[in-house]
Amino acid sequence: MIAIASDHGGFELKQEIMKHLESKGLEYKDYGTYTTDSCDYPIYGEKAARAVADGECEKGILICGTGIGISISANKVKGIRAALCGDCYSAEYTRLHNDANMLALGARVTASGLALKIVDTFLETEFEGGRHARRVALIHEIEGRE
Numbered sequence: 001m002i003a004i005a006s007d008h009g010g011f012e013l014k015q016e017i018m019k020h021l022e023s024k025g026l027e028y029k030d031y032g033t034y035t036t037d038s039c040d041y042p043i044y045g046e047k048a049a050r051a052v053a054d055g056e057c058e059k060g061i062l063i064c065g066t067g068i069g070i071s072i073s074a075n076k077v078k079g080i081r082a083a084l085c086g087d088c089y090s091a092e093y094t095r096l097h098n099d100a101n102m103l104a105l106g107a108r109v110t111a112s113g114l115a116l117k118i119v120d121t122f123l124e125t126e127f128e129g130g131r132h133a134r135r136v137a138l139i140h141e142i143e144g145r146e
């Protein structure tokens, strides 16, 4: 199950991504927002991030205007590694090396055709493990020092 969430700035791209996931037979849960009315991205970023952190969803996709606000918000939830990606290389390597569990996209920055390729790359790439597992563990040790 994939958690997906956006603010108003990411709403239209989220609709396209959900259609794309459906066409691939992938299950998702939409954590809002559900209209184009102006809203606050931390609310939706947190909802989807908690679903991933609690294990209800394996991965998540977050969208706001830049992808920045919603990724910063999601990364405040313990266990979340949300990566803002505007290209397929970053999407591939954040899975290979960071084991990112959430992808963030900027709907006002990244055109939808590219965004869908980024989504596919992110969802289809496995974590490499090895020395990268130690580094990912070190990221979460930071949470313990807060």
Ligand code: RB5
Pocket: 007, 009, 010, 041, 064, 065, 066, 067, 068, 069, 070
């Ligand atoms: C909303 O106007 C915009 O600030 C938001 O979508 C996002 O870009 C924040 O980081």
